[in-house]
Amino acid sequence: MxxxxxxxxxxxxxxxxxxxxxxxxxxxxxxxxxxxxxxxxAFNNVSIGMQEMExxxxxxxxLMGIPYALRTDGHVRVDVFYASCRDTVKxxxxxxxxxxxxxxxxxxxxxxxxxxAMESYSMNERSGDPGGLTHRWIIKGLISFSSFFTAIAGLxxxxxxxxxxxxDAAYDDxxxxxxxxx
Numbered sequence: 001m002x003x004x005x006x007x008x009x010x011x012x013x014x015x016x017x018x019x020x021x022x023x024x025x026x027x028x029x030x031x032x033x034x035x036x037x038x039x040x041x042a043f044n045n046v047s048i049g050m051q052e053m054e055x056x057x058x059x060x061x062x063l064m065g066i067p068y069a070l071r072t073d074g075h076v077r078v079d080v081f082y083a084s085c086r087d088t089v090k091x092x093x094x095x096x097x098x099x100x101x102x103x104x105x106x107x108x109x110x111x112x113x114x115x116x117a118m119e120s121y122s123m124n125e126r127s128g129d130p131g132g133l134t135h136r137w138i139i140k141g142l143i144s145f146s147s148f149f150t151a152i153a154g155l156x157x158x159x160x161x162x163x164x165x166x167x168d169a170a171y172d173d174x175x176x177x178x179x180x181x182x
Contacts, residue, residue, distance in 0.1 A: 004162060008156060011152060036054065049133050091165045091171075094160070095161035098157035102151070109147040116144075
């Protein structure tokens with residue numbers, strides 16, 4: 001099943017790319033907050049646009065971090081039961097969860113998010129505050145964009161589960177953890 005391994009590794013690379021984007025956004029958010037704090041308390045100067053940029057960057061961190069968390073098993077679940085299961089049981093849980101919950105929900109959110117972003121674009125939505133950010137459709141468009149990558153990560157959950165079921169991989173392997181490149 002070499003094709004399954006190749007597909008799974010490719011999907012893993014996409015999820016890790018999302019993790020890099022989230023990490024970069026986190027560093028930019030950290031610098032933004034530092035700038036805001038210095039400007040506010042050292043120079044008594046406040047920028048509404050920079051304050052709004054904080055939540056925009058946080059949105060990128062959160063939304064692009066979801067696919068990475070799914071790939072590296074960093075997402076929330078009831079590990080009290082899951083951790084004690086055999087790999088085949090974990091694989092079935094992940095396969096069913098990905099196919100029934102993750103992929104359809106991500107596709108649904110992506111579908112709804114397109115209209116959300118398009119409406120924002122068509123009305124040229126911008127911040128209501130003076131000095132706030134324009135082009136709010138960009139951050140709203142990220143909802144659909146990240147949902148697409150979440151669906152891809154869900155597909156990656158399914159391919160890795162299939163690899164475990166055919167004994168080509170195991171859940172304690174480095175390739176499906178945060179340390180591996182998958």
